[in-house]
Amino acid sequence: xxGVSQSPSNKVTEKGKDVELRCDPISGHTALYxxxxxxxxxxxxxxxxxxxxxPDKSGLPSDRFSAERTGGxxxxxxxxxxxxxxxxxxxxxxxxxxxxxxxxxxSRLTVL
Amino acid sequence: xxxVTQLDSQVPVFEEAPVELRCNYxxxxxxxxxxxxxxxxxxxxxxxxxxxxxxxxxSINGFEAEFNKSQxxxxxxxxxxxxxxxxxxxxxxxxxxxxIFGSGTRLSIRP
Numbered sequence: 001x002x003g004v005s006q007s008p009s010n011k012v013t014e015k016g017k018d019v020e021l022r023c024d025p026i027s028g029h030t031a032l033y034x035x036x037x038x039x040x041x042x043x044x045x046x047x048x049x050x051x052x053x054x055p056d057k058s059g060l061p062s063d064r065f066s067a068e069r070t071g072g073x074x075x076x077x078x079x080x081x082x083x084x085x086x087x088x089x090x091x092x093x094x095x096x097x098x099x100x101x102x103x104x105x106x107s108r109l110t111v112l
Numbered sequence: 113x114x115x116v117t118q119l120d121s122q123v124p125v126f127e128e129a130p131v132e133l134r135c136n137y138x139x140x141x142x143x144x145x146x147x148x149x150x151x152x153x154x155x156x157x158x159x160x161x162x163x164x165x166x167x168x169x170x171s172i173n174g175f176e177a178e179f180n181k182s183q184x185x186x187x188x189x190x191x192x193x194x195x196x197x198x199x200x201x202x203x204x205x206x207x208x209x210x211x212i213f214g215s216g217t218r219l220s221i222r223p
Binding site for chain 2: 033035041042043044045048050056058059091093098099100101103104105106
């Protein structure tokens with residue numbers, strides 16, 4: 001497709017379960033970001049991938065969070081042993097170098 | 113540490129009144145600056161950006177922002193707002209390896 005695609009759009013899980021969120025960026029975009037948006041909060045930076053460089057993981061809130069990007073394209077954000085405070089909208093964005101970020105519609109995660 | 117501060121979480125204004133949404137950042141290195149807008153039940157989209165050159169940048173719908181390096185600010189302004197401007201506005205700053213967002217300002221327009 002032409003835009004950033006994220007799946008699932010909604011995920012409800014039980015506390016303690018693992019979840020995987022997927023992001024398919026715009027073709028040709030070398031940069032990929034994950035952000036978390038909680039109710040009443042801004043966008044919290046999680047992780048940044050740029051080409052073949054080592055990712056900037058400085059925003060991951062705990063070691064339960066991890067992300068990978070395969071072949072410089074699709075990315076998966078994994079949250080292990082989910083907690084209620086992990087409930088949020090997880091946004092993926094991609095860009096071609098420095099400049100405009102193109103956002104996906106987000107994955108809304110609810111941890112019961 | 114690098115940070116982006118939007119001082120106002122909510123700004124109510126009357127229709128056709130002017131508005132300013134404030135954004136400050138902390139950084140000792142060169143940055144690039146953005147304002148994103150999120151309309152109700154929609155995704156984030158770019159409103160305007162500063163990468164280099166003229167410090168005053170404009171959007172197609174009448175917003176403008178000015179990069180002030182000495183004050184490390186990038187405030188967003190519009191001389192006359194419309195009901196359709198109701199949205200949440202996010203300031204974003206690109207540091208060396210990442211783009212960080214402020215906490216957002218919810219702009220509500222009263223008729």
